[in-house]
Amino acid sequence: MRCRRSVVPRPLQQPTSRRKPVPDPAKTPAVQLSNIRKSYGEHEVLHGVSLTANEGDVISILGSSGSGKSTLLRCINMLEVPNAGSVSIHGEAITLDQKPGQPPRARDMRQVNRLRAKAAMVFQSFNLWSHLTILENLIEAPVYVLKRDRKEAIAEAEALLARVGIAEKRHAYPAHLSGGQQQRAAIARALAMHPSVMLFDEPTSALDPELVGEVLKVMRDLAAEGRTMLIVTHEMGFARDVSTRTVFLHNGVIEEEGAPAEVFENPRSDRFRQFISRDH
Amino acid sequence: MRCRRSVVPRPLQQPTSRRKPVPDPAKTPAVQLSNIRKSYGEHEVLHGVSLTANEGDVISILGSSGSGKSTLLRCINMLEVPNAGSVSIHGEAITLDQKPGQPPRARDMRQVNRLRAKAAMVFQSFNLWSHLTILENLIEAPVYVLKRDRKEAIAEAEALLARVGIAEKRHAYPAHLSGGQQQRAAIARALAMHPSVMLFDEPTSALDPELVGEVLKVMRDLAAEGRTMLIVTHEMGFARDVSTRTVFLHNGVIEEEGAPAEVFENPRSDRFRQFISRDH
Amino acid sequence: QEKTITIATEGAYAPWNFTGPSGELQGFEIDLAKVLCERMKVKCEIVAQNWDGIIPSLNAKKYDAIMAGMSVTPARKEVIAFSDPYAAGLNAFAVLSDGPLADMPGTGETYSLDSQEAEANAKIEEIAALLKGKIVGVQGSTTASSFMESNFKDGVDLREYKTTEEHNLDLTSGRLDAVLANATVLAEALGKPDMADAKISGPIFSGGVFGFIAVGLRKDDTELKAQFDEAIKAATADGTIKDLSMKWFKVDVSPRG
Amino acid sequence: MDYLQLMGFGPNGWGYGMLAATGMTVAVALCGYLIGSVLGSLGAAAAFSRFMPLRAIAGFYTTVLRGIPDLLVIYLFYFGSSSVISAVGALFGAEGFVGAPAFLTGAMAIGVVSGAYQMQVFRGAVLALPKGEIEAARAYGMPSFLLFRRIILPQAARFAIPGMGNVWQLVLKESALISVIGLVEIMRQSQIGAGSTRQPFSFYLTAGALYLLITFVSGRGFRLAERRAMRGVRRAA
């Protein structure tokens, strides 16, 4: 087994942004990506991205449309298997098999599934299960993956639905919900997993300003509880005020990374300066 | 035929918002909704909405999630047939047949299709045709519905794609695009119809601030050309700066309506005041 | 006066009527049809037709006559007419050579159910005792199946097959203890290596339900029937049918009585 | 006679006969299938129509024609059409058998039956379409037929092609039934051969092989069509 260890991340050897905080060696990082590359066909979308999220970090990922933000998030839970690089969650590296001439794949799907259950994701396009009601969507994974008690899961799901304001829709099917209601259901579905790591892909895109405020409050609470979050967002306010670190992705590379106060005040990259200046 | 005239709108007899501008009788309004009601099953979503958009009006429709904004937009082009009330486009009323005990339906689908071709819609969930490439998506309706010349349609589509910044994706299928790219394609698809009325359902939800700015600029240009637009949006800035009128929908009724300067400065409805105060 | 008539046959019932590799029809009935047509002074066209549709198609006037080893039965007489017979229906049992039925009484003899009724019935009774509890195969809706049904109603497990090859296969596989079929067809089949283990056992029966084989005609076509009757009578009388029978069956099936 | 000689193309070989029968099977099946496609898509369109009578007719068609034995349909078509045509012919003094050509009748009968099955396949496929994309087409003013042709049909093809493959197989096998109306296709030819040579296995195995050959060739076609129809579809890993 030793000889295969080479796929384990060596983040310090990677060329990373200069401002990247040196990780506290005593703490294992919650999520560690090193030198991730991902191509679709001939088209390389991520050109070697390295990123470390410590426990309790709230990382906002900014970037223009098509820069690879969703792809990066999907690489973390192996919905897309990176063509190169490594991912580890809570210090556990996902071992990838790379046969020559073939795309790499995860060696041990049991391991991947175990880690996925810890890292809940909210999809950009929601992806609610269309054959289940909203309540059933929320209890599905807790009951069948985490083997939680059904009654408890229902009680908790109802509380979550009330929290995001769609309790009265609990017996409706996703197709009968408005866009914003679907998005809230998707957020609640992720929260129902009690994940230690959360991956949010533009979780407030379909919400009105009032609701945006409320969802961001929920996230702040979660951050206070010490959950690790990676959030793709276009809400500059949120990135600035809530996140512990901001990452700016451009054309598949990290152009800017650091504490929000720092990067927003004093951006090093021209591209990022331009990006935030357009925030009208 | 005379006897059926009763379904033709009588907007002045409807209880409408006090600030509603009295329509100039010389101009036919581009879109006129009167007393629209819409239920799904027992659940009434729109409780009698009346709205007049004159040619060149840019109406921003605000409202919290689930308040019925998308439903209202979908009633205009008869994707949802209202249970009561009437819709007319460019002065032409859509005749509805109401048999007792049955949901109403449009009497003449040819009329509906003709009017739909004039009122292009951008969907909240994009709804790009998945079996066509982006370019094909753009030329589909112009070529087959409007019977435009294919070559010209292609040339124009390419220009539009360049304008929204996804020219290099023109031969990709929608499933291979990022969320923001899909949204831009959907906007371009609507523009390719040269519609005289545009129905936009949260057209910038998946875009980054930079692109939001650009799309809003496109809309400003269109407004300057005199196109009529109804835009569901959460962008308060846009509502305030670009639209000629702002409508605030709450629980299926129009709570506030008027020139943006007026309503934002001096909201009459408490609910609207509260709604805009949360804009962080 | 070159009138043309069309005659249908099955084309899959060797040696009565069958098809050669290149599609040409052959067999006893084909030769006979040519002889009869010559005597009737008509031009004949012989076509092949699937057995299931053979009678309906006659009545739909797709052709004018059937010569397909078809026995005269009361049920058929309800829907079509028959000419005078041109052959007698000889039937026999075939069994496995090493089975318990290998030597049923009367092997090698021929009994007519009409002229030798008493002897025939005695043999039938002896055979019925032997067949008790046995499984016997016949081709469905043939004279063989009606013979089995009227004489061996109880005690025998009767199975009906679509074709004679099929019951022959089940005889050799051991699913059947005996089959009853047209003796000429059995003789042909027993000559093939696949059926080396089987043989004819018990007497050959003729007459009675086995009756005769004749040309099937539409009921309203009395003129054609008269022509066929005359031609068949003449061919029987001058031995033409007997010659053809010996050529194709090695036995004489020409109608007697 | 050994197998190769029996099925060969020599003077005693049945090769040409079997080949001709194969041609007949393919021809009848293909015509029937195409007729069925037309009827099936019309039926499916009717099933989704706004007009109640059309829906009822479509429902009746698919239930009855799938429900009754195919042989009955063939009989009814063949003898039914011939008695009608004969009756009409008799009025004009024609005598004897005046029937629709057997090939045409067979293809029509198979077409009518397979149309009932294809209608179900199309219906299922249409139900699986993403609702939003159809709405988008409506919103752009596409009238029903254009919508059907440009959006529904190409998308439904994705879900329909496996089922359409099944129906094609069905039609191939069903073509064997037309032997009752006098056409010589693979199964009838095998039966003739089996009865004439008393070698049923040689013929039925050959028949099986010939059907496999047709399946193999048409299977390539369906595979290609499926690949084409699946353009633009993202598959979860």
Add this chain to the structure above:
Amino acid sequence: MVIDFPFLWESFTTLLNGVPLTLQLTALSVVTGAVLAVLLALMRVSNRWWLDLPAQAYIFVFRGTPLLVQIYIIYYGLSQFPELRHSILWPFLRQAYWCAALALALNTAAYSAEIIRGGLLSVPAGQIEAARATGMSGFLLMRRIIFPQALRQMLPGYSNEIILMVKSTALASTVTLMEVTGIAAKLISQSYRPIEVFICAGAIYLAINFIVVRAFAALEYALSPERRPAPASTADQPEKARA
């Protein structure tokens, strides 16, 4: 044509005797065939060539050859081998009933497998990914997310297949089984009135298949609540203002 009602009635009652056998053969083959079909479909979508290839070959052969030939070979063909006649399978294969049921089941498995595969492929990728992202995989993912959705999609096609099986049992008459068509053939040979007898048989098959069609329509309706318009709002509390 004058309609002979007594004859029709007599044929009809005689044909009814064949219904139990027709139903038994259908039920037996559909149930066993479905189990086999699910396995085959899973092999087909497994993305593993050593599972996919055998399944493809199976489907190719059983879909590609006529059922009649399959019954013929299983019933008449296998019995030509003395080895088989002396094996423990012979008590089963000796009987036409089991041979017919076996052939029907093997045949429907091949067709159903393709129908099921089509259903599995129609599940939207996004929903599968959402399930994977929560840690679901393999059998659980199949059972909870993919299969329930695939089921709705394949029901119309599968109802086709069951109707076909009801009708295919007719071929059992080639191996001496007297189900509805076997009896019909016999009646025809006694009466030479194929149209009348077939109309009676047709009525029986139509009745059976009508029940099948209705049952599937009901099942489709029951399984697709999300395709229906929304039920009355189940709100037991009025829509709360979120303020």
